[in-house]
Amino acid sequence: MQYFSVVGLCLLALATAQEVPTLSPVTSVKGKQFNRFVTIWLENTDYDKAAGDPNLKWLATQGITLTNYFGVTHPSMGNYVAAVAGDYFGINHDDYLEIPKNISTIADVLDAGKISWGEYQEDMPYTGYTPFEWVNQQTKANMYVRKHNPLVIFDSVSTNKDRLGLIKNTTVFWEDVKNEKLPQWMFITPNMTSDGHDSSVTVAGKWTRDFLNPLLNNTYFMKDTLVLVTFDENHTYTSQNKVFSILLGGAVDKSLHGTTDDNYYNHYSEISTVCANWGLPTLGRYDVGANVFSLVAKKTGDVVRVNPDLQNTYLNVSYPGPWNHKTWAAHPAPNVSLVINGREVLQSIKDQFKDGGNTYYNGSVEVPSGLVPPVLIKEGGAFNGSHGSNGNGNYSNNNGNNNNKNPANAAGKVTAFMPVVLATVVLGWFL
Numbered sequence: 378m379q380y381f382s383v384v385g386l387c388l389l390a391l392a393t394a395q396e397v398p399t400l401s402p403v404t405s406v407k408g409k410q411f412n413r414f415v416t417i418w419l420e421n422t423d424y425d426k427a428a429g430d431p432n433l434k435w436l437a438t439q440g441i442t443l444t445n446y447f448g449v450t451h452p453s454m455g456n457y458v459a460a461v462a463g464d465y466f467g468i469n470h471d472d473y474l475e476i477p478k479n480i481s482t483i484a485d486v487l488d489a490g491k492i493s494w495g496e497y498q499e500d501m502p503y504t505g506y507t508p509f510e511w512v513n514q515q516t517k518a519n520m521y522v523r524k525h526n527p528l529v530i531f532d533s534v535s536t537n538k539d540r541l542g543l544i545k546n547t548t549v550f551w552e553d554v555k556n557e558k559l560p561q562w563m564f565i566t567p568n569m570t571s572d573g574h575d576s577s578v579t580v581a582g583k584w585t586r587d588f589l590n591p592l593l594n595n596t597y598f599m600k601d602t603l604v605l606v607t608f609d610e611n612h613t614y615t616s617q618n619k620v621f622s623i624l625l626g627g628a629v630d631k632s633l634h635g636t637t638d639d640n641y642y643n644h645y646s647e648i649s650t651v652c653a654n655w656g657l658p659t660l661g662r663y664d665v666g667a668n669v670f671s672l673v674a675k676k677t678g679d680v681v682r683v684n685p686d687l688q689n690t691y692l693n694v695s696y697p698g699p700w701n702h703k704t705w706a707a708h709p710a711p712n713v714s715l716v717i718n719g720r721e722v723l724q725s726i727k728d729q730f731k732d733g734g735n736t737y738y739n740g741s742v743e744v745p746s747g748l749v750p751p752v753l754i755k756e757g758g759a760f761n762g763s764h765g766s767n768g769n770g771n772y773s774n775n776n777g778n779n780n781n782k783n784p785a786n787a788a789g790k791v792t793a794f795m796p797v798v799l800a801t802v803v804l805g806w807f808l
């Protein structure tokens with residue numbers, strides 16, 4: 378019986394996630410410091426341990442080590458969401474999550490700037506796959522997980538074939554390299570073994586060096602490319618959430634190889650650096666205040682600021698929010714009046730939030746955490762958190778609070794695929 382339900386689940390998972398055409402659009406918008414941004418995310422390793430890994434140490438000789446770069450919360454998923462949305466909205470879990478269509482991400486900013494983007498997720502079984510996970514069919518070991526695929530968590534991406542087609546696996550990455558069809562912004566997630574999650578930093582370090590080694594000698598890949606190798610979070614929850622990070626690639630001048638940059642950065646810096654480089658508008662969230670990597674800031678005129686309380690910056694626990702399982706809080710409205718070095722908030726976001734709402738984003742370099750919660754700047758307007766109104770943003774009643782790890786159920790699409798269940802049950806009967 379167990380066997381049949383497993384088959385049923387697999388069929389369901391396949392049925393709910395339709396393969397979509399793989400897309401590799403190419404653009405060549407010139408940036409002030411780089412023309413391509415690549416980030417590779419590894420998992421759950423303390424700074425010192427990563428810094429001591431021989432392969433990561435070698436990679437550090439090929440670029441700049443960022444010695445004060447922070448993850449923003451625990452566990453994993455909030456960090457991935459933060460890096461593309463400028464906030465993690467209180468996420469304090471790794472459960473199945475669909476963030477509603479109306480929550481903007483870096484994809485909106487890149488699209489507005491006509492900058493091609495994509496994600497490469499190792500072992501994602503095919504383009505268009507949106508369920509919770511995919512395991513190795515022989516060993517049942519974890520391979521692909523949705524929680525490490527930041528943009529697919531957003532319905533604005535996962536329900537749009539033209540965007541979903543840009544989220545590919547690493548098989549397609551190597552094809553895109555060969556065909557010179559890489560996007561200008563990309564997020565790379567190794568599988569659960571390769572990224573260190575189910576293994577060790579030794580495995581993650583070796584994977585990363587093996588992955589980058591041929592690319593470092595590939596002139597098409599390297600030309601004006603900035604690569605950020607980072608970790609989602611530090612392993613030890615009670616210490617500061619500092620993670621080992623390296624900037625490398627053709628955009629890092631040889632004279633900087635083997636150097637360190639001690640400025641304060643966090644996952645929001647990934648967004649601010651990209652916006653500064655291409656002169657793009659912002660998301661109006663924590664991305665606005667985040668430091669731009671100093672080698673880029675030198676070209677864009679951004680000021681790299683000091684975190685006045687770095688010693689006490691932990692970023693190790695989530696503040697309340699619409700997708701916090703413990704303490705709910707209304708969806709915060711972006712602060713549409715923030716301007717940083719001439720960059721305003723994306724027009725479509727300004728239009729969406731013209732009636733205001735509860736705002737916490739003040740453009741400061743410091744970001745809140747569960748220990749130092751967000752401070753309300755302005756209350757009121759359409760998204761003020763009032764209970765019972767349509768504007769209260771309590772998505773937890775819908776799909777935002779779905780604990781169900783069954784991808785098919787979690788996707789809320791079970792009924793549409795009942796025939797598949799029936800067929801499986803009937804098949805089970807006869808076998």
Ligand SMILES: *[C@@H]1O[C@H](CO)[C@@H](O)[C@H](O)[C@H]1NC(C)=O
Nearest residue numbers: 423424611613616617618619
């Ligand atoms: C990460 O955790 C380790 C504990 O093993 C600790 O040594 C390190 O200081 C932590 N945070 C930072 C700031 O790297």
Ligand SMILES: *[C@@H]1O[C@H](CO)[C@@H](O)[C@H](O)[C@H]1NC(C)=O
Nearest residue numbers: 399500501502503504546548
């Ligand atoms: C990667 O995705 C492509 C496109 O959907 C698919 O054909 C291929 O089998 C996938 N590769 C792996 C290793 O899953």
Ligand SMILES: *[C@@H]1O[C@H](CO)[C@@H](O)[C@H](O)[C@H]1NC(C)=O
Nearest residue numbers: 513518519520568569570571
């Ligand atoms: C993860 O990818 C590596 C190659 O990068 C592969 O050797 C390994 O088998 C994959 N993990 C699983 C669980 O299949």
Ligand SMILES: *[C@@H]1O[C@H](CO)[C@@H](O)[C@H](O)[C@H]1NC(C)=O
Nearest residue numbers: 587589590591592593594595
């Ligand atoms: C890449 O080029 C460097 C010299 O710039 C050389 O030392 C190294 O062996 C090359 N690596 C590969 C994988 O070809």
Ligand SMILES: *[C@@H]1O[C@H](CO)[C@@H](O)[C@H](O)[C@H]1NC(C)=O
Nearest residue numbers: 614615616617691693694748
């Ligand atoms: C976060 O760090 C503080 C300071 O070390 C510690 O008191 C707290 O327990 C940590 N939180 C979690 C969730 O580990």
Ligand SMILES: *[C@@H]1O[C@H](CO)[C@@H](O)[C@H](O)[C@H]1NC(C)=O
Nearest residue numbers: 712714715736738739754755
């Ligand atoms: C946006 O942030 C600025 C700077 O902190 C603040 O003065 C302003 O009141 C905020 N706007 C809203 C709508 O909250």
Ligand SMILES: *[C@@H]1O[C@H](CO)[C@@H](O)[C@H](O)[C@H]1NC(C)=O
Nearest residue numbers: 739741743744745750751752
């Ligand atoms: C802005 O917000 C941050 C994070 O909540 C906070 O630490 C800082 O004190 C605030 N700054 C001002 C000027 O209100």
Ligand SMILES: *[C@@H]1O[C@H](CO)[C@@H](O)[C@H](O)[C@H]1NC(C)=O
Nearest residue numbers: 756757758759761763766768
């Ligand atoms: C919050 O919004 C609701 C409905 O949009 C409104 O009735 C209420 O007066 C607002 N509260 C505040 C404090 O602005």
Ligand SMILES: *[C@@H]1O[C@H](CO)[C@@H](O)[C@H](O)[C@H]1NC(C)=O
Nearest residue numbers: 477479708760767768769770
């Ligand atoms: C987003 O859409 C949801 C419904 O899916 C709605 O409840 C919520 O108020 C909207 N939030 C914003 C910020 O527009």
Ligand SMILES: *[C@@H]1O[C@H](CO)[C@@H](O)[C@H](O)[C@H]1NC(C)=O
Nearest residue numbers: 705764765769771773774778
């Ligand atoms: C949001 O939904 C959760 C789960 O149904 C519920 O416990 C909570 O009271 C709701 N909060 C508001 C403000 O409506």
